[in-house]
Amino acid sequence: MMLQGFFYQPVISSMLMTGYRDLRLLQNVKAITNLVGIVHSAKTDLVGTPYHPEKFEQNIAKGMCTWQLAMALEYAPWEDRKILLENYGSSRAENIEEVKGVYEKMELHKMYAQWEEEKCHDISDLVAQLPVEDLQKYFSHVSSALFGRNF
Numbered sequence: 001m002m003l004q005g006f007f008y009q010p011v012i013s014s015m016l017m018t019g020y021r022d023l024r025l026l027q028n029v030k031a032i033t034n035l036v037g038i039v040h041s042a043k044t045d046l047v048g049t050p051y052h053p054e055k056f057e058q059n060i061a062k063g064m065c066t067w068q069l070a071m072a073l074e075y076a077p078w079e080d081r082k083i084l085l086e087n088y089g090s091s092r093a094e095n096i097e098e099v100k101g102v103y104e105k106m107e108l109h110k111m112y113a114q115w116e117e118e119k120c121h122d123i124s125d126l127v128a129q130l131p132v133e134d135l136q137k138y139f140s141h142v143s144s145a146l147f148g149r150n151f
Helices: 004-017 023-047 055-062 067-075 078-087 093-106 108-128 133-147
Strands: none
Touching (some): 004 023, 023 067, 023 108, 023 133, 055 093, 067 078, 078 093, 108 133
């Protein structure tokens, strides 16, 4: 989830350089950019990127901390958690398939769709509360790009 700051720093820097100093506004923008970063990171964990579709399996092989792993460890029954702990971080094809099997059994894509919908509403609600119309427009464009729908 390291991308949170990736979205925050350029936005907040631009705001400060153009004279925005209201602490409440800056905190609201931080909350929005953090959520954008979390969703972006989870989305790339789940589906990879157009440039690296193999990222999903690489994350398993490298033992990366991902949205899927976090959800699986939190919600999977003990037997499935044991499978994850025994196989996650191995580059052997059969170990990767074991992990993918747990993910498929848990229907993480469905869980992600629901989670993403909740985050979409959270971001939309925060954007609507911004008192600056230009910021509302900016974050509406960001949300449209992130979620693939108009706001």
